[in-house]
Amino acid sequence: MKVREICSVLNGELICGDYKNDNEVSHAFASDLMSDVLTVNCDSLLLITGLANLQTIRTAEMSDINCILFVRNKSVTPEMKTLAEELGITLIKCPLTMFRASGELYRAGIKPIY
Amino acid sequence: MAMSFEYKVEGGDFTHAGYASSQVKKMLKQLGVDSTVIKRVVVCLYEAEVNIVAHAYSGTISVNLDTDTINMKLADKGPGIADIEQAMQKGFSTASPEVREMGFGAGMGLPNISANADRFVITSEPGTGTTLEISINLNSAAV
Numbered sequence: 001m002k003v004r005e006i007c008s009v010l011n012g013e014l015i016c017g018d019y020k021n022d023n024e025v026s027h028a029f030a031s032d033l034m035s036d037v038l039t040v041n042c043d044s045l046l047l048i049t050g051l052a053n054l055q056t057i058r059t060a061e062m063s064d065i066n067c068i069l070f071v072r073n074k075s076v077t078p079e080m081k082t083l084a085e086e087l088g089i090t091l092i093k094c095p096l097t098m099f100r101a102s103g104e105l106y107r108a109g110i111k112p113i114y
Numbered sequence: 115m116a117m118s119f120e121y122k123v124e125g126g127d128f129t130h131a132g133y134a135s136s137q138v139k140k141m142l143k144q145l146g147v148d149s150t151v152i153k154r155v156v157v158c159l160y161e162a163e164v165n166i167v168a169h170a171y172s173g174t175i176s177v178n179l180d181t182d183t184i185n186m187k188l189a190d191k192g193p194g195i196a197d198i199e200q201a202m203q204k205g206f207s208t209a210s211p212e213v214r215e216m217g218f219g220a221g222m223g224l225p226n227i228s229a230n231a232d233r234f235v236i237t238s239e240p241g242t243g244t245t246l247e248i249s250i251n252l253n254s255a256a257v
Binding site for chain 1: 128129131132135136139149153156157160161164216217218220222223226229
């Protein structure tokens with residue numbers, strides 16, 4: 001699924017990234033616990049999280065995650081956005097809860113890792 | 115090829131936590147190291163770097179690289195660990211609420227390092243500090 005479609009399914013908003021270089025996302029992992037995210041081994045992964053701080057971006061960098069979805073319209077600081085842009089990480093936010101966003105994406109064909 | 119790098123880490127400085135790991139990741143990518151190996155290296159290093167920020171007053175990260183192995187030593191000045199065996203257990207943590215708010219402190223860091231490292235030695239002196247020595251073979255993707 002492309003980022004554009006993810007935004008469409010979730011009524012989401014692209015915070016940074018580019019639809020032109022839109023990578024395909026096949027799997028998703030939902031967590032607010034960054035150590036948990038660091039245990040995951042999967043390519044083309046979407047991180048769904050309610051944790052919005054610089055370490056969320058850093059964790060994605062270390063885990064080779066190219067796309068983060070912030071649920072409940074969490075605020076993304078300018079520092080987070082700058083770092084994500086530097087690293088080529090796409091950021092999306094949506095108004096839905098983590099449960100609802102995960103459910104909608106699952107229904108739309110995004111696969112779980114486990 | 116033999117390279118050495120050193121980074122200073124400040125306790126409590128979550129703004130810069132991960133900077134050293136990020137630099138090492140970029141360097142390994144430039145050197146053409148296998149991406150699976152890079153991930154194992156940076157997961158170890160990042161968890162250990164966050165541990166210094168979360169628990170210690172300050173620390174130094176030394177990274178030594180040759181053609182076969184990356185050796186990382188993270189030495190901190192801090193409260194130390196009284197019971198290392200207990201600290202290595204999944205789920206055990208003494209992290210503050212502030213650290214947990216950053217998405218860490220669930221007692222997964224040291225087990226994560228252990229799972230990804232080829233060699234992992236932890237020594238600590240309560241009241242003085244903790245030292246982690248982590249080595250990863252650059253030529254084998256599997257643990």
